[in-house]
Amino acid sequence: MRSDTATAITAGPRGVPLLGNLPQFAKDPLAFFTALRECGAGQVTWAMGRTPARFLNDPALIGELLSARESTFSLPDLGWSFRYLMGxxxxxxxxxxxxxxxxxxxxxxxxxxxxxxxxxxxxxxxxxxxxxxxxxxxxxxxxxxxxxxxxxxxxxxxxxxxxxxxxxxxxxxxxxxxxxxxxxxxxxxxxxxxxxxxxxxxxxxxxxxxxxxxxxxxxxxxxxxxxxxxxxxxxxxxxxxxxxxxxxxxxxxxxxxxxxxxxxxxxxxxxxxxxxxxxxxxxxxxxxxxxxxxxxxxxxxxxxxxxxxxxxxxxxxxxxxxxxWLNLAVAEEGATLGGEPVPAGTQVWISPWATxxxxxxxxxxxxxxxxxxxxxxxxxxxxxxxxxxxxxxxxxxxxxxxxxxxxxxxxxxxxxxxxxxxxxxxxxxxxxxxxxxxxxxxxxxxxxxxxx
Ligand code: HEM
Known part of the structure; x- marks a missing residue:
């Protein structure tokens, strides 16, 4: 599973049917992100329940994602309490x-x-x-x-x-x-x-x-x-x-x-x-x-x-x-990372804790x-x-x-x-x-x- 290529895409730890990697993420998110980092590749794919997700290891890709928000990536909904408090x-x-x-x-x-x-x-x-x-x-x-x-x-x-x-x-x-x-x-x-x-x-x-x-x-x-x-x-x-x-x-x-x-x-x-x-x-x-x-x-x-x-x-x-300790964005139509397309709806995660x-x-x-x-x-x-x-x-x-x-x-x-x-x-x-x-x-x- 390990790759030395910063821009390579590799599959992360195996998940379970329907829930994907959600149980591992929920049990200990910090350990889970560390495990994804240790996969070595620039991008690691995983599944947040039924939603496809990626984790970015390569700093250049992290920079690309952070700059592409409000264009080819969007912010996820932060939930009712955020919206009610922050309007x-x-x-x-x-x-x-x-x-x-x-x-x-x-x-x-x-x-x-x-x-x-x-x-x-x-x-x-x-x-x-x-x-x-x-x-x-x-x-x-x-x-x-x-x-x-x-x-x-x-x-x-x-x-x-x-x-x-x-x-x-x-x-x-x-x-x-x-x-x-x-x-x-x-x-x-x-x-x-x-x-x-x-x-x-x-x-x-x-x-x-x-x-x-x-x-x-x-x-x-x-x-x-x-x-x-x-x-x-x-x-x-x-x-x-x-x-x-x-x-x-x-x-x-x-x-x-x-x-x-x-x-x-x-x-x-x-x-x-x-x-x-x-x-x-x-x-x-x-x-x-x-x-x-x-x-x-x-x-x-x-x-x-x-x-x-x-x-x-x-x-x-x-x-x-x-x-x-984490940040995420959701791919829109036409999103790419490292020149490779990212399917719309994919959640892309980065974690200062792991990086x-x-x-x-x-x-x-x-x-x-x-x-x-x-x-x-x-x-x-x-x-x-x-x-x-x-x-x-x-x-x-x-x-x-x-x-x-x-x-x-x-x-x-x-x-x-x-x-x-x-x-x-x-x-x-x-x-x-x-x-x-x-x-x-x-x-x-x-x-x-x-x-x-
Ligand atoms: C140690 C303290 C702080 C940390 C670790 C922190 C961290 C962050 C992070 C990680 C983000 C999201 C950035 C991104 O998605 O690229 C953020 C956004 C933001 N922070 Fe802070 N922050 C801190 C203190 C503050 C303070 C003191 C203020 C205001 C006086 C502030 C105002 C904001 C605002 C307004 C945003 C949203 C920006 C936007 O979406 O355009 N933060 N902060």
Whole structure:
């Protein structure tokens, strides 16, 4: 079955009648994708139930697929809960509607804007650092979720009195839990009209959220003026014809940005603390860099360029624990990959989890080695050997935002505390994102202030 030809197509593991490889996929998707990678060929065919599927190993083909979306490949339906929460926002929209939305949202997350959000990120991280004391036991995932939630509320909706962080946070929590449950279980297969108790709770939370966002938008329109938040940028955005976003569209995009950015970043940070705790040398190098660059002060946007090791820690975390662990597109009429036709309706899957630990491309792939990202490292983004933020036409709009957020949070907290997670191994498990399989508990250990 093994082929050395990157562009070769080979058949994956044998499936069972009717279900194909679905049982293997459902049992352990990460192991299944690893097995497909080990088939060696550029494309591996398998069966998702009765639907023909392919898995891509070859980075050039991965790049081709990512760039062909919205032309010869389309996005699959993400399910009722996604649609109900995100409406017609940029993550869910397709075709011309998506093109218009993407061009309207993109300017709000440009580096110039991210610079303004960085101050909010640092303020929120400092509040967390000030709440922690030495020697206490914390649940890292809970802490990071609370922190990125505050950052998301304040960078998306602002800090006006009209913004009730607790109400938004609670509703989003309920919504995200249900989306995760639907993704893991059979929920995605239920018809849209079917209401489980979980779906009823979800719907109630989203309806409350809608009322909350409508109130915030009305208050902002009345008050007028420019602020340093995403809502302000979206209210000011106009399309090519000079048409602004409607209130419904503003609702969809704010909720979308909040959702796309909050749990993904919280999970990345949780894994980063865990990996740092298990790799003391990498953590020492982090402390050294933070002492040298910050000397005890809180980081800002301008420090990002100097915090090279901190950035490398985040990139290496995203390599080993890619929060978004899979991606897929569906072939349309006329689709090709590597010059070969792909029958319409075929699901084409790629997995950062499998590709990011391919020994043919990453020496010692299981090792946490941030130094691989420093000077002279090949550009893994253009090579498509590292794609935690996807790529091509529908690449993550918040990649810069997320990198700056993760670096600022790690730098602010890491210059004051080490988080010791102990010796117990924590494994990844899949839901909507790649989550730790249990609580990530840690003891906070204060870092001595830098000698001046
Ligand atoms: C570590 C954190 C994050 C990770 C790992 C991540 C990952 C991803 C991935 C894999 C995609 C799909 C890309 C593709 O299909 O090519 C995506 C899409 C998207 N992300 Fe992120 N993301 C993160 C943070 C953020 C943040 C902070 C925001 C917003 C501020 C954001 C906004 C979006 C949007 C709007 C899309 C949809 C783009 C489109 O379909 O045109 N993400 N993200």
């Amino acid at each position: 017609e926002g940029v993550v869910v929209a397709k075709g011309d509607d998506w093109r218009r939305k993407r061009s309207l949202v993109q300017p709000s997350v440009r580096p110039k804007q991210v610079r303004a959000y960085a101050a909010t990120m640092a303020d929120c991280a400092r509040e967390t650092a000030e709440r922690w004391s030495g020697g206490e036991r914390i649940d890292i995932r809970r802490e990071m979720t609370g922190l990125t939630q505050r950052i998301a509320v304040r960078t998306v909706f602002g800090t006006d009195a009209a913004v009730r962080e607790d109400v938004i946070g609670r509703c989003m929590d309920v919504a995200q839990r249900q989306m995760g449950a639907e993704f893991r279980g059979l929920g995605a297969m239920l018809p849209d009209w079917f209401r489980t108790p979980g779906r009823l709770r979800f719907k109630a939370a989203v309806d409350t959220l809608d009322a909350e966002v409508a109130r915030i938008v009305a208050a902002r329109r009345e008050a007028g003026g420019e602020r340093d938040d995403l809502l302000s940028r979206l209210l000011a955005a106009v399309d090519e014809a000079g048409v602004p976003l409607t209130d419904r569209e503003i609702r969809d995009e704010t909720v979308t940005l909040y959702n796309a950015g909050h749990e993904t970043t919280a999970t990345t940070l949780t894994w980063a603390w865990y990996l740092l705790s298990r790799n003391p040398k990498a953590r020492e190098a982090l402390t050294g860099e933070l002492d040298r660059v910050l000397g005890g002060r809180t980081p800002g946007f301008d420090d990002y360029a100097e915090l090279r090791w901190t950035e490398a820690v985040v990139k290496e975390t995203l390599r080993l624990r890619p929060t978004v 990011h630990r391919d020994p043919r491309r990453w020496p010692e792939p299981e090792e946490f080695r941030p130094e691989r990202w420093l000077d002279g490292a090949p550009d893994a983004i253009t090579d498509h050997t590292w794609f935690p933020f996807g790529g091509g036409t529908r690449a993550c709009l918040g990649a810069r935002f997320a990198m700056v957020e993760a670096v600022i949070v790690l730098a602010t907290l890491g210059s004051r505390f080490h988080l010791d997670t102990g010796d117990e191994e924590i494994r990844p498990t899949v839901g909507l994102t790649l989550q730790p399989d249990r609580e990530v508990l840690a003891v906070t250990r204060p870092v001595p202030a830098p000698a001046r």
